[in-house]
Amino acid sequence: MFNYSVSEIKDFLALKSFARERFIDLDPFSFFAVRLFMERFDVLVIGTGSGMIVASTAVENGFKVAVVDKGPMGGTCLNVGCVPSKMLIYPADVVAIFNEAQALGIHGAV
Numbered sequence: 212m213f214n215y216s217v218s219e220i221k222d223f224l225a226l227k228s229f230a231r232e233r234f235i236d237l238d239p240f241s242f243f244a245v246r247l248f249m250e251r252f253d254v255l256v257i258g259t260g261s262g263m264i265v266a267s268t269a270v271e272n273g274f275k276v277a278v279v280d281k282g283p284m285g286g287t288c289l290n291v292g293c294v295p296s297k298m299l300i301y302p303a304d305v306v307a308i309f310n311e312a313q314a315l316g317i318h319g320a321v
Contacts, residue, residue: 252277260286 253274256266262278269276283290309319 251275255279258286259284260288262286 254266254269254276256262256269256276256278257280259278259280262280266276266278280286286292288294312319
């Protein structure tokens with residue numbers, strides 16, 4: 212299935228040791244899967260949040276690009292962070308403006 216040299220296996224073991232020190236789980240499949248990707252693609256982008264800027268720039272410059280993400284496309288900001296938060300904060304701000312306007316004798320309803 213995989214045909215890797217002794218030096219490539221040593222590279223993996225060194226990387227695994229490095230990752231373990233930083234509490235990163237790195238299994239052999241991930242390491243060799245990345246190597247396999249890199250044989251077919253010029254750029255491997257991990258994450259679809261701001262990583263998409265890198266992917267887009269690479270494609271525009273003629274590189275073959277692979278994008279992987281463990282969650283929904285768009286990353287944390289688009290799906291559960293910045294954008295959804297703003298969808299909740301804006302209406303709350305509008306209600307606050309109406310409430311503050313009542314102190315000036317301006318009445319309205321939302």
